[in-house]
Amino acid sequence: MKKFVTLFTESYRELKSVRTITTAAMFGAVAIVLSMFSINMGSYIRISFASLPNELVAYLFGPVVGGLFSGSMDVLKYLLKPMGAFFPGLTMVTILAGIMYGCMFYKKPITLSRVLVTKFLVMLVCNVILNTICLSILYGKGFMVLLPARALKNLVMWPIDSMIFYSMVRALDTMGVFKTIRKAQTAGTK
Structure with missing residues (x-):
C-alpha cells in the first residue's frame, strides 16, 4: 500500500515541474493532431490513435499527471472537434x-506482457464497461445492445494497440528520447 501511495505522491511532484508541463503540452499537440484522423464507425464506435500520447504521458509522469492530462485532452479535443454530445462521465x-496507465507504467520496465495486461484492463474496465454505460445513458440505448459491438471492437484493437504502444516506447527509448526527458527532469529539480 505504501508503494501505491508513493506512486501518486511522486507523480504529484512531477506536476510541479515546468518541464513536465511543457513536455505534456507537446504530447498534447500530438494528441490533438492524431484525434483529427479518427475513423468513425457509426455513433458508438470510433477508432483512433489519439490515446497514444495519453499513455506516454502516464508512463513518463505517473498517474496524477496522466489522469489530469487525459481529462484535459478529452475536453480540449471535444472543444476543437465536437462529435456528438459532451458527457462528463466519458471524461471521468x-x-x-x-490513472490506470500511470499506475501500471510509471517507473516500471515496459515489457510486452505488462503492456498487454494493462491494455486489456483499461479496455475492459474503461472502454467496454464504463464507456458503454455512459453511451447507454447518453443515447438512451440499452447497455446490452451496445456491448457486443464495442466488446468486439476492443478485442480486435487490443493486440494492435498494445503492439503500437510497445513498439513506440521501444523506439523512443532506443532513440534516447525518454532518457533526455528524464535527465532534463532531474536537472530541473536540483
Whole structure:
C-alpha cells in the first residue's frame, strides 16, 4: 500500500515541474493532431490513435499527471472537434484510464506482457464497461445492445494497440528520447 501511495505522491511532484508541463503540452499537440484522423464507425464506435500520447504521458509522469492530462485532452479535443454530445462521465472514464496507465507504467520496465495486461484492463474496465454505460445513458440505448459491438471492437484493437504502444516506447527509448526527458527532469529539480 505504501508503494501505491508513493506512486501518486511522486507523480504529484512531477506536476510541479515546468518541464513536465511543457513536455505534456507537446504530447498534447500530438494528441490533438492524431484525434483529427479518427475513423468513425457509426455513433458508438470510433477508432483512433489519439490515446497514444495519453499513455506516454502516464508512463513518463505517473498517474496524477496522466489522469489530469487525459481529462484535459478529452475536453480540449471535444472543444476543437465536437462529435456528438459532451458527457462528463466519458471524461471521468478517460481520467480513470490515465490513472490506470500511470499506475501500471510509471517507473516500471515496459515489457510486452505488462503492456498487454494493462491494455486489456483499461479496455475492459474503461472502454467496454464504463464507456458503454455512459453511451447507454447518453443515447438512451440499452447497455446490452451496445456491448457486443464495442466488446468486439476492443478485442480486435487490443493486440494492435498494445503492439503500437510497445513498439513506440521501444523506439523512443532506443532513440534516447525518454532518457533526455528524464535527465532534463532531474536537472530541473536540483
